[in-house]
Amino acid sequence: MASKEKxxxxxxxxxxxxxxxxxxxxxxxxxxxxxxxxxxLQYSSLEEAKTLASEVKKDVLQNLDYYLQKFAENFEKxxxxxxxxxxxxxxxxxxxxILKEHDAxxxxxxxxxxxxxxxxxxxxxxxxxxxxxxxxxxxxxxxAGEKPYHIVTPAMHKSKKDVARLFHEKxxxxxxxxxxxxxxxxxKFLRERFIKADVGITGANFLLPDIGGxxxxxxxxxxxxxxxxxxxxxxxxxxEKLLPSVRYLSLFLPLLATHGTxxxxxxxxxxxxxxxxxxxxxxxxxxxxILLDNGRSDLYAxxxxxxxxxxIRCGACxxxxxxxxxxxxxxxxxxxxxxxxxxxxxYYEGEKEYKHLSFACTLCGKCTExxxxxxxxxxxxxINRKKFxxxxxxxxxxxxxxxxxxxxxxxRNHIDMVGGGVKNFAVQTFGKNSLGDKKxxxxxxxxxxxxxxxxxxxxxxx
Ligand code: SF4
Numbered sequence: 215m216a217s218k219e220k221x222x223x224x225x226x227x228x229x230x231x232x233x234x235x236x237x238x239x240x241x242x243x244x245x246x247x248x249x250x251x252x253x254x255l256q257y258s259s260l261e262e263a264k265t266l267a268s269e270v271k272k273d274v275l276q277n278l279d280y281y282l283q284k285f286a287e288n289f290e291k292x293x294x295x296x297x298x299x300x301x302x303x304x305x306x307x308x309x310x311x312i313l314k315e316h317d318a319x320x321x322x323x324x325x326x327x328x329x330x331x332x333x334x335x336x337x338x339x340x341x342x343x344x345x346x347x348x349x350x351x352x353x354x355x356x357x358a359g360e361k362p363y364h365i366v367t368p369a370m371h372k373s374k375k376d377v378a379r380l381f382h383e384k385x386x387x388x389x390x391x392x393x394x395x396x397x398x399x400x401x402k403f404l405r406e407r408f409i410k411a412d413v414g415i416t417g418a419n420f421l422l423p424d425i426g427g428x429x430x431x432x433x434x435x436x437x438x439x440x441x442x443x444x445x446x447x448x449x450x451x452x453x454e455k456l457l458p459s460v461r462y463l464s465l466f467l468p469l470l471a472t473h474g475t476x477x478x479x480x481x482x483x484x485x486x487x488x489x490x491x492x493x494x495x496x497x498x499x500x501x502x503x504i505l506l507d508n509g510r511s512d513l514y515a516x517x518x519x520x521x522x523x524x525x526i527r528c529g530a531c532x533x534x535x536x537x538x539x540x541x542x543x544x545x546x547x548x549x550x551x552x553x554x555x556x557x558x559x560x561y562y563e564g565e566k567e568y569k570h571l572s573f574a575c576t577l578c579g580k581c582t583e584x585x586x587x588x589x590x591x592x593x594x595x596x597i598n599r600k601k602f603x604x605x606x607x608x609x610x611x612x613x614x615x616x617x618x619x620x621x622x623x624x625x626r627n628h629i630d631m632v633g634g635g636v637k638n639f640a641v642q643t644f645g646k647n648s649l650g651d652k653k654x655x656x657x658x659x660x661x662x663x664x665x666x667x668x669x670x671x672x673x674x675x676x
Pocket of ligand 1: 527529554585586587
């Protein structure tokens with residue numbers, strides 16, 4: 215089987231020239247960008263809010279062990295149970311254990327991009343559980359047998375017509391259904407699953423150590439149902455998802471909403487601190503939080519790049535990235551795509567297999583400019599490149615080629631050793647397709663400018 219890098223290059227080329235894909239993505243990202251511009255208007259100084267958020271996240275990273283311990287202690291004081299999962303396998307084992315203990319059969323999920331790291335749906339289906347994604351976008355991709363295309367808008371690659379056709383094929387609904395009709399259909403379909411569900415699995419946008427709680431932000435209300443209808447709630451969160459205190463939600467929730475969808479604030483923002491208490495009317499009987507490492511400690515150990523752990527998963531860097539806009543979410547072949555995905559995925563999914571992602575960047579810097587927590591994304595990509603070449607070496611052709619390039623550039627006379635004809639022959643023969651087969655290599659003049667200039671000067675002096 216071709217390496218992940220080869221697959222990536224092949225897929226990139228296919229998707230970049232798929233005009234239908236381009237049209238859908240441009241339309242959906244265009245809508246996002248318009249909303250984002252409006253959302254930013256709520257700030258008198260967005261820059262100040264971003265600076266403060268970035269400082270808060272720096273504090274979290276500097277005191278990660280302290281905040282994690284504090285979260286675990288306070289959450290357990292509230293009556294919940296914390297599991298520490300070193301990797302995906304350990305997290306999956308905890309989930310299976312909990313499901314078995316509670317004799318679960320039906321599971322509803324919401325806000326759970328982290329579970330994509332665990333390949334959880336596949337695992338649960340193998341163990342014959344009925345699993346239903348309940349965010350509309352996640353539900354659509356699950357029904358289509360696909361993975362989320364984007365960390366915030368999982369079905370961004372589908373048009374209204376695509377979804378109507380999909381629902382028609384799978385559920386027999388009208389092929390001309392409007393978005394409202396489709397939403398009502400899904401609402402009814404999922405209500406029945408919520409009522410039947412034994413366990414609700416969610417992610418967590420933020421972990422709040424001071425109160426021992428988690429914060430979930432959403433727009434459809436399905437997160438609330440997932441966390442409160444079933445008798446068991448399991449939340450899976452990366453160990454970096456901390457804020458120092460619940461007080462900082464007033465800073466982070468609007469930042470997340472504006473950068474994620476262009477809203478001032480998402481429709482539902484809920485803090486969950488425990489299972490149902492004695493006098494509560496509803497809520498689960500048990501609540502668990504699984505704190506997931508899965509490569510985060512390895513990234514944390516990288517002093518120059520661990521700032522990437524500040525990410526709040528707003529997805530804004532994906533939307534503004536020219537690479538993402540051209541090659542789309544699936545080409546990355548990892549749960550987190552775009553600039554942030556290219557930085558963290560080698561640590562989460564395998565450095566050797568996914569190091570090439572850090573090279574998929576034009577270094578335009580738009581991601582860095584957009585990020586609400588001021589992660590210098592494009593700079594981190596350069597650092598990743600350097601590290602990965604140092605650790606894993608490079609293709610020998612590339613290494614030899616760069617050595618030769620260094621020799622040529624070292625001295626003007628080296629470049630001018632041969633004329634334009636030889637240069638053109640060399641580029642056409644050895645460099646063909648180096649810019650892809652849609653671009654012609656540059657054509658060299660018969661004589662270099664330097665040579666012509668010298669000649670001209672000499673002729674002038676005669
Ligand atoms: S890196 Fe920044 S812009 Fe990208 S998803 Fe994370 S917080 Fe959002």
